[in-house]
Amino acid sequence: MRRPLDFQVLGFGFVPRYKKGEKGKYQLVVKASKWKDLKSKLKYLTKKTIPASFDERIKRTNLLIRGWINYFKPASIQSKLKKLEEWLRNRLRYGIWHHWKKPERKRKNLIRLGVNQDNAYAWSRTRMGGWAVAQSPILGTTITIKRLKMRGYVSLIEYYKRAV
Secondary structure (H helix, E strand, O other): OOOHHHOOEOOEEEEEOOEOOEOOOEEEEEOHHHHHHHHHHHHHHOOOOOOOOHHHHHHHHHHHHHHHHHHHOOOOOHHHHHHHHHHHHHHHHHHHHHHHOOHHHHHHHHHHOOOOHHHHHHHHOOOOOHHHHHHOHHHHHHOOHHHHHHOOOOOHHHHHHHHO
8 A cells, every 4th residue: 555645747736734633644746846846937937038028028927827826726825825925026126136137227126116316216226136136125115016016027926826
């Protein structure tokens, strides 16, 4: 007889369920390699050097997310999706920051997004790398989830909750 812990099929695996009074029950999970594959595909689609418009990037990302979540929705993936979504949003912000290129354009766009002139000037000329800026409060508060959704971004968690 084979134990479910040793068994993996079609990208799914099993782990024991830790609940009081439930012994010998297992829950479905996604194999680690499938998470790695998803992240690498998202990384490729959001790569800043690929010549694609932001809307096209979002469209391709949404297609991948929808397909992946629809396939793996029987498994318990919500907590890992939340972490992945935070990373993906930072990746998109990083792409936007890189697309602005020059300090003056960065300053003007930050002002358009509601940052005061002094902060916009300071952040547009920062010596921090693009990834650090993408995770900073300046882009987190200006390029918000709401703004990303207006451009077509689909939240992983929201889509998962609708799909389940």
